[in-house]
Amino acid sequence: MDRHRVIQRFTAYVQKFDHTDAGVVLKYEHSMRVSRIIEDIARGISLSDGDVNLAWCIGVLHDIGRFEQLREYHTFIDYRSVDHAKYGAKYLFGEGHIRDFLTDASEDDVIRLAVGLHNVFQLPCELTPRQRQFCQLIRDADKIDIFRVYATHLEKPDNVWHTDLSRLKEQPISDAVMAQARRMRTIRTEDKKTRMDFYAGVLCLYFELSYAVSRELVKEQGYYEKLLQFHSRNRQTEDRLDEIRSLVKCLGNQQDQDGL
Structure with missing residues (x-):
């Protein structure tokens, strides 16, 4: 996985939004922190280097739907606007933008589910063990940084x-x-x-x-x-x-x- 490409393309995407908006800055920084946290968790449970990279990429992209949500609705509250996780999965996979970040499509299904389900109340039963694992990884990493956001604010x-x-x-x-x-x-x-x-x-x-x-x-x-x-x-x-x-x-x- 080309991490440089992922970060470069993600940063370019975020720069399309108002960089003076504190919410944009907050979510960009959150995405970077979550990518580091999920990498730490993945290494902590002894995943392969390839799976660590996959987890890291999911961390970078998990909240990509937040930026358009903020621009369109001026809020991060999903029930007052749009489900940001589903929107992010739609942007990446429904509109094909995942190829902006990754040329290899072999893990598309895992990424799509991890991004689209990271905010659900409960994961669906029909996930495969591998799909469930990456969903759990991003959900844990997201929670951990949410504690930081709430405590510091x-x-x-x-x-x-x-x-x-x-x-x-x-x-x-x-x-x-x-x-x-x-x-x-x-x-x-x-x-x-x-x-x-x-x-x-x-x-x-x-x-x-x-x-x-x-x-x-x-x-x-x-x-x-x-x-x-x-x-x-x-x-x-x-x-x-x-x-x-x-x-x-x-x-x-x-x-x-x-x-x-």
Whole structure:
């Protein structure tokens, strides 16, 4: 795989958009970080060099649909605009732009599925083991960098919750969201009603990391721990955050004992 070509073509694509837009910069940097993270995970599970390169390429391209989404709809919220993962897969494969990046078509099916399914609530059952593996790799890498994005923007005026920190600290966590958290599952978007629901949703992403090396990377980076340290002034919300913290700790202890 010609990594130089992939990066050169991806950068040229991004440069078609408004480079003064913070969202464009954010997603370009996110794509670069995810490509490095997924490479670390792939090496950590002892994939071949060819498969490491494939994983890296998926990391670069996984959010290619975000840029047109931002230009067209001025938002990264899929349910208010377009499913960015499906759009990215359509751009690459429906419109044939994957050949801008890669001349070899042998892994097209794996790339198409990994890009198109990286944001779904649950992966479909009919995937082959190889397809599932690369879908899991990109989903883990994406989650890991999402923790960084949320943690580093937490105290900024333009944070991802679009509210000042004092207001966020007053928000409730909905019963439906907490019910899913107690099952140690990711949270369905349609059940998120408050900004703290979205915050809890980010915390719950940890429950569905697929690989031990992914959890090690989360621990090393420290961003998730910073998110766990957020405290609410709403007593019920703080109690529910404590419950989520306990579930995360319990899961970590169990996985350590099982050697996962």
